[in-house]
Amino acid sequence: MIGNIFLTIALLAGIFTTIMYYLTYKGFTNTINKARFGYHVMSVMVIVSSILLLNAILTHQYQYKYVYEYSNSDLPIGLLVSTFYAGQEGSFLLWTLFTVIIGLILLEYTAKRGDLEQRVMLIYSIISTFMLVMISPVLKSPFTYIWAEVSYIDVKSINPNFFNLSFLSNFIFQDQGGQKQFFQISSESYSQLLANGININDFIIHGKGLNPLLQNFWMQIHPPLLFVGFAMSAVPYSFAIAALIKNDYNDWVKQSLPWVLFGNMVLGLAIMLGGYWAYGVLGWGGYWGWDPVENSSLVPWLVGVASIHTLLVQKRTQELPNGKGRFVKTNLFLSIMTFVLVIYSTFLTRSGVLSDASVHSFVAPGRIVFLFLLFNVVLFTGIGLTAISIRWKYLNEHFNFEEDLLSRELALFTGAVTLIASAIIIIFGTSLPIFGKGVEISFYNKSHLPLGIIIGVLMGFSLLLRWKSTTKEEIIKSMKFPLIATAIISIAIFVTGGISNIMLGVFTVTSVFALILNFEYVIKVIAKRVDLIGAYIAHIGIAVFMLGVIATAGFTEKKTVDLIQGETINILGQNLTFTGYQPFQNNTKYAFNIEVGDGNDKIIAKPVMYIADFNNSLMREPDILNLITKDYYIEPLGYNEDQSNDGNVVIIKKGEEYNYENSKILFTGFDFPQDAMQAMSDGKGFQIGANFIVVTNGKTDSAQAFMKSEGSERKFVPAEVPNADLRIELLNLDASGTVNVKFAKLSDPNLVYKKNPPSLSVEVSTKPFIILVWLGVLLMVIGFIVAVIRRTKESHT
Amino acid sequence: MKNKYLFGGLIILVFFSIMAYLFTQTDIKYENDFSKVVTSTHTVKATGAWVKSKNYSMDKVNNMFSFYMVDNFGKEIKVVYNGTIPNNFESCTSVVVTGKYKNGNFVASDILTKCPSKYESQMPNTNS
Numbered sequence: 001m002i003g004n005i006f007l008t009i010a011l012l013a014g015i016f017t018t019i020m021y022y023l024t025y026k027g028f029t030n031t032i033n034k035a036r037f038g039y040h041v042m043s044v045m046v047i048v049s050s051i052l053l054l055n056a057i058l059t060h061q062y063q064y065k066y067v068y069e070y071s072n073s074d075l076p077i078g079l080l081v082s083t084f085y086a087g088q089e090g091s092f093l094l095w096t097l098f099t100v101i102i103g104l105i106l107l108e109y110t111a112k113r114g115d116l117e118q119r120v121m122l123i124y125s126i127i128s129t130f131m132l133v134m135i136s137p138v139l140k141s142p143f144t145y146i147w148a149e150v151s152y153i154d155v156k157s158i159n160p161n162f163f164n165l166s167f168l169s170n171f172i173f174q175d176q177g178g179q180k181q182f183f184q185i186s187s188e189s190y191s192q193l194l195a196n197g198i199n200i201n202d203f204i205i206h207g208k209g210l211n212p213l214l215q216n217f218w219m220q221i222h223p224p225l226l227f228v229g230f231a232m233s234a235v236p237y238s239f240a241i242a243a244l245i246k247n248d249y250n251d252w253v254k255q256s257l258p259w260v261l262f263g264n265m266v267l268g269l270a271i272m273l274g275g276y277w278a279y280g281v282l283g284w285g286g287y288w289g290w291d292p293v294e295n296s297s298l299v300p301w302l303v304g305v306a307s308i309h310t311l312l313v314q315k316r317t318q319e320l321p322n323g324k325g326r327f328v329k330t331n332l333f334l335s336i337m338t339f340v341l342v343i344y345s346t347f348l349t350r351s352g353v354l355s356d357a358s359v360h361s362f363v364a365p366g367r368i369v370f371l372f373l374l375f376n377v378v379l380f381t382g383i384g385l386t387a388i389s390i391r392w393k394y395l396n397e398h399f400n401f402e403e404d405l406l407s408r409e410l411a412l413f414t415g416a417v418t419l420i421a422s423a424i425i426i427i428f429g430t431s432l433p434i435f436g437k438g439v440e441i442s443f444y445n446k447s448h449l450p451l452g453i454i455i456g457v458l459m460g461f462s463l464l465l466r467w468k469s470t471t472k473e474e475i476i477k478s479m480k481f482p483l484i485a486t487a488i489i490s491i492a493i494f495v496t497g498g499i500s501n502i503m504l505g506v507f508t509v510t511s512v513f514a515l516i517l518n519f520e521y522v523i524k525v526i527a528k529r530v531d532l533i534g535a536y537i538a539h540i541g542i543a544v545f546m547l548g549v550i551a552t553a554g555f556t557e558k559k560t561v562d563l564i565q566g567e568t569i570n571i572l573g574q575n576l577t578f579t580g581y582q583p584f585q586n587n588t589k590y591a592f593n594i595e596v597g598d599g600n601d602k603i604i605a606k607p608v609m610y611i612a613d614f615n616n617s618l619m620r621e622p623d624i625l626n627l628i629t630k631d632y633y634i635e636p637l638g639y640n641e642d643q644s645n646d647g648n649v650v651i652i653k654k655g656e657e658y659n660y661e662n663s664k665i666l667f668t669g670f671d672f673p674q675d676a677m678q679a680m681s682d683g684k685g686f687q688i689g690a691n692f693i694v695v696t697n698g699k700t701d702s703a704q705a706f707m708k709s710e711g712s713e714r715k716f717v718p719a720e721v722p723n724a725d726l727r728i729e730l731l732n733l734d735a736s737g738t739v740n741v742k743f744a745k746l747s748d749p750n751l752v753y754k755k756n757p758p759s760l761s762v763e764v765s766t767k768p769f770i771i772l773v774w775l776g777v778l779l780m781v782i783g784f785i786v787a788v789i790r791r792t793k794e795s796h797t
Numbered sequence: 798m799k800n801k802y803l804f805g806g807l808i809i810l811v812f813f814s815i816m817a818y819l820f821t822q823t824d825i826k827y828e829n830d831f832s833k834v835v836t837s838t839h840t841v842k843a844t845g846a847w848v849k850s851k852n853y854s855m856d857k858v859n860n861m862f863s864f865y866m867v868d869n870f871g872k873e874i875k876v877v878y879n880g881t882i883p884n885n886f887e888s889c890t891s892v893v894v895t896g897k898y899k900n901g902n903f904v905a906s907d908i909l910t911k912c913p914s915k916y917e918s919q920m921p922n923t924n925s
Contacts, residue, residue, distance in 0.1 A: 447819055450812075
């Protein structure tokens, strides 16, 4: 309850702050302190609410529905903390928490810069307030009590000491299969508990727990970083609208730049950490699957990165003597769209519209949240576009320029447009499920190959261009060395790698070209001004990343095999021997040992499989051997052990196929004569046949074994298939559709069925040079950090 | 003509064309009428239910999983999938398969199963 009160106070403080900043903007002088006070109250309330939720999780207070739904008492501390954002309510609270904390820094930052504060913080307070509406008690508060709505909890969650209470039986239900019992928790049953003096937290002693897919290290880092990135996108939005309010478009660019850079650095890193998580732990086989949720966080990043490039041009051009900023309208539009796309992506992934299409979309949250999210998308798009259209005439008169064809300005602009084209294509494909449509993955791959090529060319070529204009002679002169180096390295890659696809070849050449030119620049600049290398390092990172993508996307090999225990088999260049499994974590998980390599050079890979209690499904965790030039990826698919009780008897289901020696034996069903039923009830003799189809060396035979019943005696007649040298002895039959049989050779009746050794099915794949993908991301992040430092310094001047 | 609009416009135009073309090649329709699935030459997401009475089979040698699926109108198709049985297949209420109909079989590239989740089982209306 107290949590809800704090969140409500925070919401009211947010509204108050917004009004006070508005009045300050309108010219009141005594309101700015009230506004600041309001903002701080709001922040403190959100922080305290977050601490309360964390405390409720750590102390297992299952009276809160949210804690019950996502957490459990047996989770280790790190994962327990991460259940804070395992569901909708908590992740919105975390996002709000980051928003207000960033807001506190933003308040300090803008307060030092003239009349900036009231405009920027006005917009930022509106955004914070709307986030607080989302987690208010009427919508998605994480502090809702479990009995607030009627729900059913597994009796396993309930303390068994209370099972003997008489009133309890009124609230116990069975599910349809009759396998599970549920307790109906409602205000009614809660008041009964109270009347009996039972504390709800003594009564419910387990939560539903955390989805096992999320139970690993990356859960503790990927989502929070993503939310920091999302929260940061509100800052350039506020700066852009603040500039439009004042109708002054100079200063906001350098003030906004460090925030844009930092936000995109965090968001980019968070996205790729998600990719690493999917690849290394979840066993999705790759780092990127064009999943709607991945896409929807990538799109704002692309637009944000596009805005960095045009913001830089504006900043550079307006700082020249008598200079006027270029791309002013573009910058305003992109800064607004970055934030709008963050909300739109939240709408896509949280409103339930994609629930059919995505691997990890959240469950549908209900109609009111759907409408509220949609309203937010419309509202913040509306505010931004209205502000631009009001100023459009002025902007068009004052900021309309021609760029020279061979200028860095135009190259950067073209780069931004290319990124936007990518964003449009992805958002188009991702939004299709709303209209009951969708696209194959190849839609994204095929469209991004030419986009990647253009990006590669621009990342290299733009460095040869001077600001304003460049002569052709200069370009030709400075292009000689990079072109020769590109040619040599590309040829080396083609010869060793054997690239046959033309588009992939072109993409390789352009990536190498970008890599070499940026590398050349770093060498030139690093000795003189180390603070300038940020962009080049980031671009080297992107080029390295693109080469990694080419290698993994073009040259991944994949094979599915059954590894029979004890047998060595060569798969994709490695000798694999499955040696058995061992249970761990109290026999809840199984590690499957596969020896890779031979002789003294053996490594043991241990992919893991287990049945998760949480959703009753088989979880698989791959194991990856990092071999420098490639990753050797082993994904377990299933473990097969001969289930027959003794080695001789096999139980076959109807429709099931069985392999024996060289034959495939299919049990097709029973032959149940119409008069058998009557005969059975009359106590007379009857017979039932079991039909088999046997395929041997391409020849198909059908055979029938019988059970004859005479009086109390039952006799079984085996089926014989001379073509297959096979005898099928019937031992028992079950009307539900199974037969117990023994297989033997006709020529040697003593030789009976042997138990198959256990086998492990795995999917093996090699991912060449995937290390370049991670290295590229790392370099990009380092480049971003260098740039953030430089632009932060510049924002003070 | 301004360079800025020429370049920007050209890129956007070219990629809009690429996007439109690729869309006509790769679009996936959701379809719950199998008589349309059978005639479609495009990849579709077909929604239906597994025909339990016809069981399923797993061909381990070729790693092919196959089963029969029925739509709301009672039309059945055979689905083959290059891979293993999806988790929880047997307890599923509905199946969404992505793929194309070829030579009498629906060749699936992806199988999505929808199961009544552990805690969302339908509650009976009567008290026990």
